[in-house]
Amino acid sequence: MEFFLSEDQRIFKDTFRKFAEAEIAPLVEEAEETETFPLRLFPQMGKLGYLCPRYSEKYGAAEIDKVSEVLMREEISRVSQGIASSWSAHSHLGSFPLFHWGSEEQKEKYLVPAIRGEKIFAFGLTEPNAGSDVKAIETTARREGDGYVINGRKIFITNGNICDFLTLIAYTDRSRGYRGISIFLVEKGTPGFLVTRKLKKEGIRSSETAELLFEDCRIPAGNLIGDEGSFYRVMETLNEGRIGVAGNCVGMAQGAYEAAIRYARERVQFGRPIAQFQAIAFKLADMATEIDAARLLVLRAAWMMDQGKNPIREGSMAKLFASEVAVRVSKEAMQIHGGYGQMREFPVGRFHRDALAYLVGEGTSEIQRHIIARQMGLRS
CATH class of the missing domain: 2.40.110.10 (Butyryl-CoA Dehydrogenase, subunit A, domain 2)
Structure with a gap:
């Protein structure tokens, strides 16, 4: 994707990846086992401008573009979609209507502490x-x-x-x-x-x-x-969020793929790494291809939003395809891991469980197909 991104976007993506690996990844195992969100993470992210990043600098936010936001979402979901889900509910769904249609008094009272990570x-x-x-x-x-x-x-x-x-x-x-x-x-x-x-x-x-x-x-x-x-404002909130969640799905797929290719290179059977067998190599090739295709759909929808367009069809296409790719890729990653794919010490089972949630969450695959068909003029 380097041909698509600006220097600032590449730097932002790399910087946030380092943060996610250093600060979020060590929290994942305990958070998953206890089924609790690590609350100390939000104030830390707030200080660095990683909460509600699309909003105005006037309120203390980073004011990044949509492309940068989906890159950020990919990186956090590459590490943990559970933590990404709580981040998204805070940084987009819950706060988006307030930022766009709230009064200044409301923003000072509710939005500013949310951007700082002091409130959820x-x-x-x-x-x-x-x-x-x-x-x-x-x-x-x-x-x-x-x-x-x-x-x-x-x-x-x-x-x-x-x-x-x-x-x-x-x-x-x-x-x-x-x-x-x-x-x-x-x-x-x-x-x-x-x-x-x-x-x-x-x-x-x-x-x-x-x-x-x-x-x-x-x-x-x-x-x-x-x-x-304000029904149409509710729908606008959901439409923009759909593009972001598609970026999260790319991140889950990427995380599962990286785990699978790492395992396939290390796991030796019949005298050589299983990655050298055509059956496994072709699986990994298909996985890499689908992830790139999903990422391009997401970036296109995000770029269109940054250009002031209203990419309803493109957003639904991105969410539909990326969510289904995340499920397929994580399922194949479990298959490549064999019996170890069922063990919680490996992340691929978690990626698959998490990915399945997004065939339903943030708009089902069936609803996305309905929206796409309607945008094509095929349904009233």
């Missing part, structure tokens, strides 16, 4: 009866006097049990249909805001995930982000 964000959209169909959410925010009263339930919320601030999606006016969906800020400790349980997951175990309950949870009217009726 989560994004509350998914519900027991509403996943791919955003319009099916049931959580409501009823205007009452100088505030809103929230009732509902959210599930699969990354950082939900460790967050200080939750960006919540709820209906303010059901009679308007999806146009009645709005965005709110809810602080930890607000009466009526409850974490009902921390969820145990097959993949992304070092990213903490929770179910949340709102029972007559009253928040000030000033916690509304933008105006009532």
